[in-house]
Amino acid sequence: MLVNILIIFTLQLVFVPIMTLRTIFLVKNMSLAASLLGVVETLISIFSLSIIFSGDQSLLEKVVYAVGFGVGLFIGTRIENKLAIGYTTLYVNLLEENEELVEALRNKGLGVTMYEGKGRDSKRYRLEILTRRNVETEVMAFIEQYDPKAFIISYEPRRFKGGFLVKAMKKNMRNT
Structure with a gap:
């Protein structure tokens, strides 16, 4: 037995x-x-x-x-x-425009798109970042260093096509 x-x-x-x-x-x-x-x-x-x-x-x-x-x-x-197979999309909501953070993320080889919107009390800024899942935690910690009040949401995209981003991520994230 x-x-x-x-x-x-x-x-x-x-x-x-x-x-x-x-x-x-x-x-x-x-x-x-x-x-x-x-x-x-x-x-x-x-x-x-x-x-x-x-x-x-x-x-x-x-x-x-x-x-x-x-x-x-x-x-x-x-x-x-x-x-951590696959990719993740991070939506980062900021209370103020943070060009230093955007530039730092781009220097890490990440594609960043910034949107400006109107929140309840004032303007808000949203960054959209596509990255590999295996570095998601690292990217989130990096963002937190620049803006501890950032509100970050993570989604897993099922499919995407085109753009410089996929090629850039494959090349640049190997160096991170």
């Missing part, structure tokens, strides 16, 4: 992160990687479920299966956050 428990738990620790990454790859339209992970996921699933449904499983083995699933989800999301 102890061997089964260890096997079940280990299989779940491998299975669920693979399942999590496969789902993320599907959402990000990375179908080849998702397909390959799907094959591995299915093989692991068949093997682990054959142990669980063998007819000799104990309540402890079922609980370990469920706990392994939960721990696997945690690990899978941590892995995905470290990989």
Whole structure:
């Protein structure tokens, strides 16, 4: 029974992160990687479920299966956050125009578009920045150094096309 428990738990620790990454790859339209992970996921699933449904499983083995699933989800999301696949769009709302921040961001190789708008009490300024997800936290911290009161919203764009920005990001973000 102890061997089964260890096997079940280990299989779940491998299975669920693979399942999590496969789902993320599907959402990000990375179908080849998702397909390959799907094959591995299915093989692991068949093997682990054959142990669980063998007819000799104990309540402890079922609980370990469920706990392994939960721990696997945690690990899978941590892995995905470290990989940070794709791009993010940052909308940075400022109370005042901050040319120093805009110039500093552009010097880091980021494309920045500034908009001026009317807020409830006064003018507001919004920066729109497209960047790779794996440097999102770094860019947000950089913005905060220049304007601690900046209000930042992050979105993940599904698709985009054209412009100098994608080429510039690939070239310049390697140097950051």
